[in-house]
Amino acid sequence: MKDDIVLSLGSNIGNREFYINKAIQLLGNDANILIDKVSNFYETSPVGNVKQRHFVNIALKIATTYTPEKLLAVIHQVELSLHRTREIHWGPRTLDIDIIFWGDKKMSTDDLTIPHPETFNRLFVLVPILEIISKQFPFYQQISKQIQVLQKKDQTVSLIKKDAQPKRLVESSIHNILSAIGDDPDRPGLVETPDRVARMYDEIFSSEGLENFEDYKLFKSKSSNHSKMVLMKNIPFYSMCEHHMMPFWGKAHIAYIPDHGTIIGLSKIPRLVDFVSHKLSLQEKLTDDIVDQLNKILAPKGAAVVIDARHMCVEMRGVKKTDSSTRTIRFSGIFDTDQDLQMAFLNSIGDINGKSI
Ligand SMILES: Nc1ncnc2c1ncn2[C@@H]1O[C@H](COP(=O)(O)OP(=O)(O)OP(=O)(O)O)[C@@H](O)[C@H]1O
Ligand SMILES: Nc1nc2c(c(=O)[nH]1)N=C(CO)CN2
Structure with missing residues (x-):
């Protein structure tokens, strides 16, 4: 991790500051990326011929063990997680991340040009960068001179409070x-x-704004055992109810029947539970979210989820029913139609009478 790598981030759809922060968080969560410096946030007039809302732009200085090509792939994944679509060239986007500098490296392939070819035409790129680089950075002089040139033109860049x-x-x-x-x-x-x-x-609330669980790996197995039920029970979770912003917490029990031997790494099931619970939700919604994500990722023959939970908003306020617990159940695919399978699942998790958690 030696070169100073500089990225430029921009957003002009929805909650622009939220998308930028989320992108910083997602990049920082990658074990091969170290976020070294984050610039201030700037509101900037759109550059280019597309009539659109003002952008929020920032710059990041990072270090990474990735190659430039691999970093670009990771960046595209982050953009995708944040609902980025590629429709209009230089048009509106929830999030755009460009690799601007990679130390003093110069390169150009079909997919990647470094320094980014538009760098010195864009005040919204240069102003945040100047803030986070040292005077020793290879392009420092060129950046500060070009800022003075561009400031005389019609691009506006103003610091967001x-x-x-x-x-x-x-x-x-x-x-x-x-x-x-x-x-x-x-x-x-x-x-x-x-x-x-x-x-x-x-x-x-680390999953707010994220729709799809992406931190998983699938495996293919030829073993005939892998067409049988896979069940993980007693997965603890904590979430916050969207009605009162009070905690609800408990245990999730999850099963699926693999299709064509496609299975998911076991540790990813609790990670999926964390993913859906780290946002404002409801117990019913959480139950649906787990089943829906499993169906999306794995396309199993069937999925089943039971959640037992206690709700602070029921116990601490209002009706104040201390120690009550709520059970939600959702079946999909063959679990929906096969009552024997439903019973096998409920018997396996035990406690089908819903004793408190
Ligand atoms: N330095 C770079 N950083 C990011 N993408 C780059 C870079 N050089 C080339 N590209 C290529 O540009 C392609 C299009 O990128 P993108 O959709 O973000 O363009 P844009 O935001 O509309 O325009 P711009 O890159 O000028 O801001 C990417 O898929 C990538 O392959
Ligand atoms: N102010 C501003 N203008 C833009 C931006 C941007 O991030 N900020 N991105 C563009 C396409 O990459 C096109 N124009």
Whole structure:
């Protein structure tokens, strides 16, 4: 990991700051990528002939063990996860990531040109980059000179107030809530609470904005055993209900019948449960999400999910039914029609009378 690699990110559809933050998070989650510096966020006028909304742009300095081609593939995957489609050249997008510099490397293939060919025509690329590179960076002089040239043209690039960035928005909202409930957000016990809650939200809502579970590997097996039920039970999860933003938590029991010997790595099933539960949801929705994702990924002959959960919004407020638990069940494919299979699944997870978790 030696070259300073510089990326430019832009978004002009939906919640632009959210998409940019999510992309930073997804890139940072990759074990082969180290995020070294993140620039401020800028609102920029669209460059090119397409009439469209203003963009939010930032620059990242990263290090990676990937080759440029492999990094481009990872970038395309991140763009895809964030609903990026390629319709209009230079047109609106939820997210665009370009590789701008790779140290002082110059290369050009059918798929990749470094430095990015438009770099020195784009103020929205250069201004954020200048902020995160050192004076020793190979293109430093050229970048700062070209910024002065472009500033005389019609491209606008203005710093977005830090308060408009998602983490800051959560912090200021929590600060307001603390005041609104009659507490003093500035007392010693609470001064760090907004920052703590914002960081916690990053963790417990890490799947917000992501539709598809992608962290899995499928295997093909010829063994006839692999047409039998695969069942994983007692998978613990924590989620937050979308009605009250209060926790609900419990255990998921998941089974599927492989089709044509296609199976999924076992550790990926709990990861799938984490994926669907790390966003605002409902128990019913979580149950459906697990089945739907399994169907999408594996196309099994059938899938079955039982979730037993306790809900803070039922126990701590309103009806206050402490210790009550809720069971949701969903079958698909042959589980839907084969009652023997349903019973086999329910018997295997035990406790079909729904004893508390
Ligand atoms: N340095 C680079 N960084 C990212 N993509 C590049 C680069 N050089 C060439 N490409 C190629 O450009 C293709 C189109 O990229 P993309 O759809 O992001 O274009 P665009 O955003 O419309 O235009 P631009 O790349 O000028 O911002 C990519 O599939 C990739 O193969
Ligand atoms: N301001 C701004 N304009 C653009 C951008 C962008 O990210 N920011 N991206 C484009 C295509 O890559 C085309 N035009």
